[in-house]
Amino acid sequence: MKKDGENVKNDRSSLILGKIIEEYIRSGEPMGSKTLASLLPYTVSSATIRNEMARLGELGYLEQRHTSGGRIPSLTSYRYYVNNIMQPQKVTAREASHIYEALSVNASDPERLLADAARLCADVTGCAAFASAHSDRLDCVQGVEIIPAGSGKVMLIVLSTGGRIKSSLCRVQCAVDSAFTDAFYALCNRYFIGTPLEDVNLSLIQSTAQFLGAQIFDMLPILTALCALCREAARSALFIEGETNLLAHEELGPALAPILSFLADRESLKKQLADYAQRGSSLELFIGGENTCYALKKTVTMIASFSYGSAQRATLGVIGSTRIDYARIIPRVSFICETVGKLLKQGGVSYAQ
Numbered sequence: 001m002k003k004d005g006e007n008v009k010n011d012r013s014s015l016i017l018g019k020i021i022e023e024y025i026r027s028g029e030p031m032g033s034k035t036l037a038s039l040l041p042y043t044v045s046s047a048t049i050r051n052e053m054a055r056l057g058e059l060g061y062l063e064q065r066h067t068s069g070g071r072i073p074s075l076t077s078y079r080y081y082v083n084n085i086m087q088p089q090k091v092t093a094r095e096a097s098h099i100y101e102a103l104s105v106n107a108s109d110p111e112r113l114l115a116d117a118a119r120l121c122a123d124v125t126g127c128a129a130f131a132s133a134h135s136d137r138l139d140c141v142q143g144v145e146i147i148p149a150g151s152g153k154v155m156l157i158v159l160s161t162g163g164r165i166k167s168s169l170c171r172v173q174c175a176v177d178s179a180f181t182d183a184f185y186a187l188c189n190r191y192f193i194g195t196p197l198e199d200v201n202l203s204l205i206q207s208t209a210q211f212l213g214a215q216i217f218d219m220l221p222i223l224t225a226l227c228a229l230c231r232e233a234a235r236s237a238l239f240i241e242g243e244t245n246l247l248a249h250e251e252l253g254p255a256l257a258p259i260l261s262f263l264a265d266r267e268s269l270k271k272q273l274a275d276y277a278q279r280g281s282s283l284e285l286f287i288g289g290e291n292t293c294y295a296l297k298k299t300v301t302m303i304a305s306f307s308y309g310s311a312q313r314a315t316l317g318v319i320g321s322t323r324i325d326y327a328r329i330i331p332r333v334s335f336i337c338e339t340v341g342k343l344l345k346q347g348g349v350s351y352a353q
Contacts, residue, residue: 028251125320129316139198153171197233255299277305
């Protein structure tokens with residue numbers, strides 16, 4: 001058993017450390033030598049166990065809250081456990097099928113897919129989960145469609161090249177007949193298709209007056225809604241699920257309030273996730289002080305970033321206490337992230353006008 005190349009001792013030390021960590025994850029109680037002796041697969045004296053525990057403490061793997069109390073794992077020991085001791089619990093065929101079914105429902109809509117993934121991560125892990133589809137300055141309008149909805153209403157649907165789909169119900173004061181729809185689609189092809197989402201604004205809509213003439217007054221409600229939908233699609237989307245799950249992580253204690261504040265500051269969180277998305281890739285695990293964000297120094301954070309489409313990026317992750325069930329949670333979050341990555345790359349969004 002080694003710590004970054006440092007000899008910790010032997011397989012018995014590794015076994016003892018693993019048992020202490022797994023029992024603490026299960027019960028949250030410090031481990032004493034007598035209790036540990038009953039968990040080992042062979043007979044070892046309490047004195048020998050105490051010596052092993054003392055040495056592990058000297059090396060920074062175990063902590064003792066009270067002089068006469070049992071030992072608990074340190075943050076260093078969790079990292080060693082994940083890298084060297086943990087036996088991952090494989091995702092079963094039934095679990096894999098459930099995950100794929102839950103995520104494939106909205107596979108063609110990146111934002112809804114990510115929202116589903118965050119919800120699934122929170123349910124599977126019992127932690128808080130987050131997902132974000134990041135804004136892209138080059139994302140453009142790929143298609144626009146209007147569908148008559150009766151009683152002077154139409155459904156407006158906007159699709160971007162990055163796969164974002166936005167819709168809105170609009171009221172109109174005129175008949176939505178073939179002449180109206182032909183004029184609308186001709187307008188869209190001339191002014192909006194291929195235009196960056198951020199550039200679809202009121203100034204652009206005003207510039208269509210020359211093309212539409214008096215008809216602009218009939219189309220103005222739809223064009224105003226189009227502007228709003230493009231503005232919405234141009235922004236980063238953030239989804240947070242399972243914040244209340246953290247209330248059950250009693251070991252977070254006073255650290256819980258800063259974590260919840262961190263999640264509540266959505267604009268700051270969007271920016272941090274966008275920055276991470278530019279440098280991150282596959283699923284990464286940060287334990288305690290490995291987190292660069294101060295509010296997360298008492299947590300375990302798993303986060304993955306994805307690239308898809310032409311230049312779109314997204315992130316997905318979970319936040320929990322350092323006492324999570326690593327062996328069960330890591331493989332499942334990893335499988336969810338792998339599935340999300342594949343579905344994002346497959347796309348599936350198409351538009352035919």
